Amino acid sequence: MKVLVTGASGFVGRHVLEQLLATGHRVMVLSRHRTNFPVEVEVALGDVVSGEGLAAASASAEAVIHLVGIIRETRGQSFEQVHTEGTRNVVSAAREAGVQRYLQMSALGAAKGTGSRYFQTKAQAEEIVKASGLDWTIFRPSLIFGRGDEFFGLVMKGLVSAPLIPQIGDGRFPFRPIYVGDVASAFEQALSRPATIGRSFDLVGPIEYTFRELLLLVRETLGSRRPILPVPLWAMKLAVPLLQVLPNPPITRDQFAMLLQGNTADPGLMQQHFDLPLEALPEHLPAILGLRR
Numbered sequence: 001m002k003v004l005v006t007g008a009s010g011f012v013g014r015h016v017l018e019q020l021l022a023t024g025h026r027v028m029v030l031s032r033h034r035t036n037f038p039v040e041v042e043v044a045l046g047d048v049v050s051g052e053g054l055a056a057a058s059a060s061a062e063a064v065i066h067l068v069g070i071i072r073e074t075r076g077q078s079f080e081q082v083h084t085e086g087t088r089n090v091v092s093a094a095r096e097a098g099v100q101r102y103l104q105m106s107a108l109g110a111a112k113g114t115g116s117r118y119f120q121t122k123a124q125a126e127e128i129v130k131a132s133g134l135d136w137t138i139f140r141p142s143l144i145f146g147r148g149d150e151f152f153g154l155v156m157k158g159l160v161s162a163p164l165i166p167q168i169g170d171g172r173f174p175f176r177p178i179y180v181g182d183v184a185s186a187f188e189q190a191l192s193r194p195a196t197i198g199r200s201f202d203l204v205g206p207i208e209y210t211f212r213e214l215l216l217l218v219r220e221t222l223g224s225r226r227p228i229l230p231v232p233l234w235a236m237k238l239a240v241p242l243l244q245v246l247p248n249p250p251i252t253r254d255q256f257a258m259l260l261q262g263n264t265a266d267p268g269l270m271q272q273h274f275d276l277p278l279e280a281l282p283e284h285l286p287a288i289l290g291l292r293r
Helices: 011-022 054-058 079-097 117-130 151-160 180-190 211-222 233-243 253-261 268-273 281-288
Strands: 002-006 026-031 042-045 063-066 101-105 135-141 165-168 199-203 228-231
Touching (some): 011 180, 054 079, 079 117, 117 253, 165 211, 199 268, 211 281, 233 253
Parallel strands (some): 101 135, 165 228
């Protein structure tokens, strides 16, 4: 099958490409730049936000995997532009080209009224996909871990490297992180599984952790004994808005809102439809933290 992939140069996208190529699919990527993709991959220059290049890239595709997303807004990219309008453009191009199979990367917790514009726009994108008339499947992963991830490799490592490790509130917010390879496998398997059409799947890992347990796990893996300092929620609610004046705040309003909600779900439906190893976080954490190759 010839598959058009958007967001292929990103953390998840690189693993999806690897899975598709390993299982014999022909792959085209839509990219704003000619990044160093594998030689087997056909590259089409374009941009999902402007819609440039989408029509031509979709013309020869048999399926579309839409992975483009951002976790922080910049002056040039808003959540609405990337998540909502970007999805609208990709769906429209697929329909006009007669591409029926469509896979969408969303996020666990995507919903309106959460206080998070990230979740709000992801939910709006899901609505666009569901109303498209395409043979869609939506994936809603929890925290995704793997070598090169930002949450564990940068954020959590940075927190645990502080003289006093900050813990937000009581640290009981639950998470069920999933390995990036399992996420990529779910996308590849869905292409040949008709039972996944018209369904949304929460993608979660085998172990549920609280935020405090994640801090302790990262601290232990790094061999640190630095003390954990609980920061009251009221103090965080005062501090987070003030931090937004910084060029690159350590935590955004959206990230704080998402953190308070936690990010976990029942793996039952996912396990019924996909054959995934569900690799555990401790197996990969040393490599993620740069302790081994």
